[in-house]
Amino acid sequence: MSDINIGLVAENQNLSEFEITENFSCVRFLDQNKERFELEFNLEKGTSFNTFFIRSHEELFIIHPPEKQYLNTFNKVISRFCDQFKLDKINFISGHINPQIIETIKNISTQFQNTTITCSNPGYKLISELWNQRNPTLENFIEIQLPEINIIKKEHNLELDNISLELIPIPTARWPGGLIIYERNQEILLSEKIFSAHIATKYWSETNRVSTEIDRKHFYDCLMAPMSNQVVSITEKISDYDIKTIAPLHGPAIEYSLKSFLNDYIRWGENLSTNNPKIALIYASAYGNTASIGDALAKGINRTSVEVESINCEFTPNDVLVKSIQNADGYLIGSPTLGGHAPTPIVSALGSLLAEGNRDKPVGIFGSFGWSGEAIDLLETKLKDGGFKFSFDPIRIKFSPNKPKIKELEEIGTHFGRKIIKKAKKKPRKSDTGMITSKTDPKLQALGRVIGSLCVLTASKGKDENNIKGAMLASWVSQASFSPPGLSIAVAKDRSVESLLQIGDSFALNILSEKDFKEPLKRFTKPFAPGEDRFEGINIELTPNEQIIIPESLAWLDASVKERMECGDHWVIYAEVQHGNILKSDSLTAVHHRKTGANY
Known part of the structure; x- marks a missing residue:
């Protein structure tokens, strides 16, 4: 052509x-x-x-x-x-x-x-x-x-x-x-x-x-x-x-x-169509902004293996909507505000949710607006008066979300998905062979003897108001190549920082010292609220690629993602090391010892 x-x-x-x-x-x-x-x-x-x-x-x-x-x-x-x-x-x-x-x-x-x-x-x-x-x-x-x-x-x-x-x-x-x-x-x-x-x-x-x-x-x-x-x-x-x-x-x-x-x-x-818990995501969207909020929430939820059923109530028959509500393990409902009101299909869908929804299941509301936001107020008031319990504060976004807000929405979705999983009935862990496994399984005990360096992965992307940052504790780390110098890192799919580790993205790997690992271990294993700054109060420095170095680092590596491989519930990231330095030559690397391969 x-x-x-x-x-x-x-x-x-x-x-x-x-x-x-x-x-x-x-x-x-x-x-x-x-x-x-x-x-x-x-x-x-x-x-x-x-x-x-x-x-x-x-x-x-x-x-x-x-x-x-x-x-x-x-x-x-x-x-x-x-x-x-x-x-x-x-x-x-x-x-x-x-x-x-x-x-x-x-x-x-x-x-x-x-x-x-x-x-x-x-x-x-x-x-x-x-x-x-x-x-x-x-x-x-x-x-x-x-x-x-x-x-x-x-x-x-x-x-x-x-x-x-x-x-x-x-x-x-x-x-x-x-x-x-x-x-x-x-x-x-x-x-x-x-x-x-x-x-x-x-x-x-x-x-x-x-x-x-x-x-x-x-x-x-x-x-x-x-x-x-x-x-x-x-x-x-x-x-x-x-x-x-x-x-x-x-x-x-x-x-x-x-x-x-x-x-x-x-x-x-x-x-995605499994027997995993399911969330009904009900929305209407006039200009696409409310739908974009729903997309970000759904992306975060999907990281937790919870299934999302997207329902545009403007074009969904009421019997289909009711069935989805009855079968769902949680609810999200979003609306724009048009002329100071919620669209009629949302008002009707809200009535179905109030009539058919289970009050013991978590709910969240979201919406975009231009000048007022009455539709979000309506959803909040009616659901609260109806006895529903909110999993997060109502999401109100004027016009459209920026990139940091999109990432925060993903994190809210991931937190919401994790709550759904905790509420779901727990079942025995099964291996891919169908055999029930536990921490006492010999193969998992043997796998737990595989050890790795204790590190903090940090990533920063974008400038000024579009800057997004993230971090995670990492021990599934290994050198992967001599020429070019490269390393591999396993990142769980539900990690917030995973979205900052696409091909072409840069990150820093902060290798911790056996003398000074306790403080960063405590800091980066605590749960962060969606959108919370992982580096607040820390005196950070930057690599040549403007990635974040934390003060407790024994050494740091500045790397660029070259390949990604999907491995079950993790992504394995291969990255080429571009810069690096040792900050504490008199100390040894902290090593993470485990007794089982069933968890970190």
Whole structure:
């Protein structure tokens, strides 16, 4: 496929075009911005927004129109198509719908009177609600007539010259208007959010299977895991099609080892669908901010092996909602505040929770607001009066959370998940062979004789108000290579600092002295509240990579993460050592002795 750079969008952005067939192309908006707050952008590789254009007679079909931030250049692209090929009708096919995309469609519809929108039934509901929603920051609000809308209620075929499309509604809790498109002749699936990855790459497809695996798994963990059952069903349905290429909404297309990737999506979902405790995450979200808060909480909960069931109450039948409440081991409910009130679906869902919820199970509330926050007050008052016990203070965030707040939300989610596990009925520990194990198991006693250096791992990322810090006590540490000098560290999946140890991130390993290890041991084994500064009151220094050295260190290493391997309930991190120094040459390394391999 050709790669034609057709201009600069804005600072940190550019545009590329890929020709699929003579009249079928993809325009990719590349965004190098690495400071976006949303959880799914934490790997800081930018992103792309992939929009597809099909020319048929005098009509231009635009699949997945981009968000408002790309509008200026999007206008130029449309003008180029229409002028060059004498097109006078535009048909938007959109499943992913949010206020920014609506603004794009509204702008184009004022320029082209012959505009049509094709969407699913839930998509139509979203568009109708958002189309003339007043923005309180604008003094002069002008209503724009809603274009003609074609509603797709089930699989629908669309024949366009040499292009044969099948439109497939795929509603999910996060994106109820979901609509994927299969093109039969090229055997290409335009998969929308499913299978996406946030990578700003100029290439049409991944260079190999491994090149995007970490990014796609991260996207899955952030956005797909809370609705894993729905995603598994969608993936199984997609697997029945003859597909050569998957082209998602974000990131490069998937062409290598496509079948194994689909199998991974199913496996990831099935691993989450266990008999573990379950949390019902109930929410509504007007602009996506409340949903982003819920995503961060869910990411933290998932680290504890507790399953999250994400329920968008605007599009969930009441009987399904009630069943989820009855089967859940804990509840989270979140709402935006619109015009000083909670949305009607949230009020209805709150009534179901009050009627069907178990008062002995923990609950938490959250929400975003612009000027008031009455919806959060309503949730708090009604649930408190109804006899529910809160696991954390209500989360109130004005507009959208920044990166430190996102990390704090993850930690709140992890704490909430741990409480659920403690309340769940304890069962005997089983090994992977199915045998019941305990601390007296001979193999675990033998494993406990493996010892390691006692260290404190510290990590810092971001600048100024976006700075995030973390730390953990570590003893599962080993030198891993001579050239380059490298080490490996095992990090439990529910550790808060784990999110700061992605490939490319830096950290410091503070090796403790056998003379001075007691104070840092006491400090870093105590439980920290979500968002609490691990280094408050400590006279720290920084490595050349601006990582944190604690004063009790015998020696320190400044390292960069190169590889990550998933190992059961831990991640094994391989890092290349870039700097280091000995601070106390007259002391020996503290060593952690154990009697069992069943715990630290």
